Amino acid sequence: MDCSCDVVVLGAGASGLAAADRLARAGLRVAVLEARERPGGRVDTVRDAVDGTPLELGAEFIHGKPSVLLKLARRAGVKVGTCNDKHALLWRGKLAEGDTSFDFLEDLAAAEPPDRPVSQLLAEHAGDWSELEARMARSYVEGFYAATVETASSLAIARMERAAEQLGGIAPSRSLQGYDRVLEPLVRGLMRRPETLFFNAVAEQVRWSPKGVEVRARTREGVPLGTFRARRAVVTLPVGVLKAAPPEPGAVRFVPHLPDKERALARLEMGPLMKVLLRFRSPFWKEREDTRPYGFFHAPGQPLPTWWTLEPLRSRYLVGWSGGPDAEALSRLREEEVLRQSLEVLGRLFKLPRRALHERLESWRVQDWQREPFTRGGYCVIPAGAVDAMEVLARPVQDTLFFAGEATHLEGEEGTVHGALATGLRAAREVLGR
Incomplete structure (x- = not known):
């Protein structure tokens, strides 16, 4: 299943979907690799078997009036109560x-x-x-x-x-109607594009250079999916996954390795x-x-x-x-x-x-x-003295690797869905700016 595209996005959570949607609408060919069988990441809505009540296993609340999230909710026709x-x-x-x-x-x-x-x-x-x-x-x-x-x-x-x-x-x-409905416009837009959203696709190695990236993927059962080649990659994986070391489930190996990112991740934590x-x-x-x-x-x-x-x-x-x-x-x-x-x-x-x-x-x-092997906790926790580690984690690498996700929000909205969405849009802007 080898695939070539302009940008490969790791993770179909809120940030990954936002980045992929923006890049695809700009005319780029995008491939999104998601380890789970569903989109949403830490937005995980199930419905009660008796009356259909939406139940949030992950993100549940909308705090305040975040414009990026409420705009998406209006686009989805979702009522917010x-x-x-x-x-x-x-x-x-x-x-x-x-x-x-x-x-x-x-x-x-x-x-x-x-x-x-x-x-x-x-x-x-x-x-x-x-x-x-x-x-x-x-x-x-x-x-x-x-x-x-x-x-x-x-x-x-x-x-x-x-x-x-x-x-x-x-x-x-x-x-x-459920938090998953808020993300539906992003999912629908990507699903309309053939070979864009890949589920049960676990990224296990990212080989990169200033000339491009090659992402080797497999299914959760271990079946190889081939190599996804792109000019650039947007990495939206949670801190808990980025901190995991192979051969732990979900762990990703970067070749060559990223010492600045590794040091930053070592200073951050994933909150239980x-x-x-x-x-x-x-x-x-x-x-x-x-x-x-x-x-x-x-x-x-x-x-x-x-x-x-x-x-x-x-x-x-x-x-x-x-x-x-x-x-x-x-x-x-x-x-x-x-x-x-x-x-x-x-x-x-x-x-x-x-x-x-x-x-x-x-x-x-x-x-x-x-x-959850593809999350490994709730959201990022910043220990005392580690605020600057988030800036290092968010920084692009040689105009090739770009990073998004709630842990890379630098204005105080980490740990939120609207913060994750904002970082996905920011990473997309960085890619398009190159």
Whole structure:
């Protein structure tokens, strides 16, 4: 299946699709290699077998008003609905309104040089915050950013917080038809072009020189697919995959190797993430006066400390989220044990025995992103002192290799779908500029 084209794109996630779409519309012949059997990457939507409700195994929320993403949603004819952003908090055995417990966000966003781990920043504010605020700040950094506070960069998180505020804050919305529908215009446009999107195509070696690239690929089962030759390549693989070493599944070997990129990747991390999706016989949280108003439920200190409903969709699902050290610990457990711990957390939140929750439970699904060989985690985490490593990762190599993906966004939108889309468009501009 040898193939020749102008540009080969590694990865059909949001950034890869955006880059390929822009290059193809500019008249270039593009080949996109995607290891999975589907497009989207960390946008992974499935639908409930009973009523078709879209369920997001990966990216779920639209934060603020990112123009590049909302423009694509309008192009797709997708309706975006505002989530119920009212938060309940379990503290010292009592569930109560918790919106005011996020006052620490201003201090996170105001962090100034020198860069230091978030744990040091938390210690500096120990006298300013209550015990609850300090606990919530730690839980927020570990959950929302999938980071370990002992290593995560306070300056990187401050930059992301400020970027979110400039986009309209972190109040979330969702695609009512599913996140995958947002990317459909990009997929449709590429599918109309023969021999452009290649699924079950795992890039295993990129041999490059200023004269061009040769990408050797195989199927996930190990069957050789031949060589894809192009003048240039756009690499949109996640940090977790780029850090993997052959013969690990999904690992890519660059020949000659890229020492600057390798050093940058060694300084970055892939944040652990896990989601648990539970469907109950009825939405009992909406049937109770004390929990009806809330769309988010927080239990700091628990293995799955954050839960939410699918509002504004009417649904019988609760979604649990764990990031950072908690997600890493859960990854070592069997799925049945993850379910048990999930129900124990919900039992504490809603004052229900685990057996009663089991009786109400109809279906459950655990999505462990650490076990996805073509992702190896949630999204990029920047340790203290490593902000400049992202700039090195994003830099083109000899007008031949170009890099995109959420980890290469340099203005604070890393870890987001709209950030990934923006980097794909940026890489396409760089290619076309050559």
